[in-house]
Amino acid sequence: MQQVKKGDTVKIHYHGKLTDGTTFDSSEGREPLEFEVGSGMVIPGFDAGVTGMAAGEKKTIHIPADEAYGPKQEEMIMEFPKDKFPADMTPEVGMQLNMSNGQGQNFPVVIVAVKDEAVVLDANHPLAGEDLIFDLELVEISGSKPLIIMP
Incomplete structure (x- = not known):
């Protein structure tokens, strides 16, 4: 066989x-x-x-x-300034977004925390x-x- x-x-x-x-x-x-x-x-x-x-x-x-x-990589978790989000968007924990690295490559991220001035994003694979x-x-x-x- x-x-x-x-x-x-x-x-x-x-x-x-x-x-x-x-x-x-x-x-x-x-x-x-x-x-x-x-x-x-x-x-x-x-x-x-x-x-x-x-x-x-x-x-x-x-x-x-x-x-x-x-393994989860700590360097894949980053803070992103809240004022860089679109004005009509309210970031919430668990929300999935696509980010760009500035070189035309997009990658998925998940919001893991929302602070006063920043949003914490996790780019690790789920x-x-x-x-x-x-x-x-x-x-x-x-x-x-x-x-x-x-x-």
Whole structure:
């Protein structure tokens, strides 16, 4: 029976939970997730978790934060002057915004605190610092893409 290896394209149904059981994502009701194993399309722990699985197999994997979205980084939490927000906007804790780094790159942030003169923004991935649990069901394995050598 064929087992998943690096370079294979797989289709997989998943249910992602935090260690307290809270669901953060699931493919339920959608097409299965399709990706190439080892290509960097998914977090490292997910790649490692599907490696060796066979079509139709189900299993649960535990991914430590270091193999998921990494630890929360304090330097990704910053204060932004309140007077730089649009006048018609009232910043609130939990509000999600998109910021620009001045070089045309946008990135999501979440307001984690509102002070008198500033708003505290967190640019960490929402799952940074979290250990993750995935229930997996491997639907399909497609072989590695053939290497094409151009003359």
